[in-house]
Amino acid sequence: MNYKLKNKNCIVTGASQGLGKAMAVLLAQEGCNLILVSRRPKPLKIVEKRINAKIKKKIAFALPYDVTKKDAPKKIIDFCKKKFGTPDILINSAGGSRPTTWDATEAQWEEGMMLNFTALRKLTTEIIPLMQKKKWGRVINITGSVEPREVNIANAAKSAVHAWAKGLSRVVAKDGITVNSISPGRLKTEQILKRRHPNVNERKKFIKENIPVGYFGEPEDLGHLAVFLASPIARYITGELIHVDGGMKRFAH
Numbered sequence: 088m089n090y091k092l093k094n095k096n097c098i099v100t101g102a103s104q105g106l107g108k109a110m111a112v113l114l115a116q117e118g119c120n121l122i123l124v125s126r127r128p129k130p131l132k133i134v135e136k137r138i139n140a141k142i143k144k145k146i147a148f149a150l151p152y153d154v155t156k157k158d159a160p161k162k163i164i165d166f167c168k169k170k171f172g173t174p175d176i177l178i179n180s181a182g183g184s185r186p187t188t189w190d191a192t193e194a195q196w197e198e199g200m201m202l203n204f205t206a207l208r209k210l211t212t213e214i215i216p217l218m219q220k221k222k223w224g225r226v227i228n229i230t231g232s233v234e235p236r237e238v239n240i241a242n243a244a245k246s247a248v249h250a251w252a253k254g255l256s257r258v259v260a261k262d263g264i265t266v267n268s269i270s271p272g273r274l275k276t277e278q279i280l281k282r283r284h285p286n287v288n289e290r291k292k293f294i295k296e297n298i299p300v301g302y303f304g305e306p307e308d309l310g311h312l313a314v315f316l317a318s319p320i321a322r323y324i325t326g327e328l329i330h331v332d333g334g335m336k337r338f339a340h
């Protein structure tokens with residue numbers, strides 16, 4: 088399939104590992120120019136190097152930066168403009184689970200909401216006018232479960248992303264911009280294998296009880312959907328929340 092993504096300028100946050108990295112690699116294979124953002128320079132540089140070696144062209148550039156910093160949107164956009172021009176595609180993947188007690192501190196709430204909602208909302212808000220000028224754009228948010236098992240700050244933040252993205256999608260649709268969210272279930276990344284389910288026996292039990300297909304997914308299981316949603320082919324899909332979870336979601340709404 089020709090996704091018609093050649094030379095599209097794409098920003099991927101959380102690109103040093105996991106889902107962000109998988110999406111960046113797949114988008115590079117489709118000919119996108121890539122700005123890779125996450126905090127730690129070393130793993131990010133490795134992803135940059137690997138992509139450029141694979142494509143045999145310098146199409147990926149690493150920008151080690153914290154997306155929660157006040158000036159992050161400006162830094163990221165200026166870097167993209169300098170390397171390629173204004174962004175066509177924004178993939179918001181930086182984030183992480185924040186399970187906590189019911190009485191978490193204000194500082195914990197602020198950190199979790201900032202990382203998983205406010206930072207991506209601010210970055211998107213700065214980028215939308217640039218997409219409006221081109222009359223084309225794609226925003227894809229990697230969110231997560233909103234069926235809480237406990238108090239998890241990320242659940243509340245991801246719910247906020249879903250509601251905000253739905254509203255935004257309706258307002259910018261006339262400008263050729265789509266806004267969609269993808270909710271992963273359990274895909275094999277560091278946060279799932281090392282932090283959420285480090286114990287192999289617990290992992291097996293969790294899979295048996297919760298995941299109808301019977302296994303944790305690969306990051307690419309989500310990456311292929313992101314490539315499709317990023318492409319011009321997906322122009323009629325917007326405001327959606329799509330689950331990539333092997334059937335884990337149990338509620339019909």
Ligand SMILES: NC(=O)c1ccc[n+]([C@@H]2O[C@H](COP(=O)([O-])OP(=O)(O)OC[C@H]3O[C@@H](n4cnc5c(N)ncnc54)[C@H](OP(=O)(O)O)[C@@H]3O)[C@@H](O)[C@H]2O)c1
Nearest residue numbers: 101103105106125126127153154181182183231273274276
């Ligand atoms: N994997 C799953 O099944 C699953 C399930 C539910 C939700 N999710 C969501 O999917 C997204 C990607 O998760 P993942 O599994 O790929 O997690 P991961 O392996 O932990 O990767 C997270 C990425 O985000 C970056 N990051 C974290 N904080 C950042 C910050 N303040 N500024 C810039 N970059 C930051 C990390 O790099 P640095 O540490 O170098 O900054 C890393 O590249 C997250 O939003 C997560 O909540 C994933």
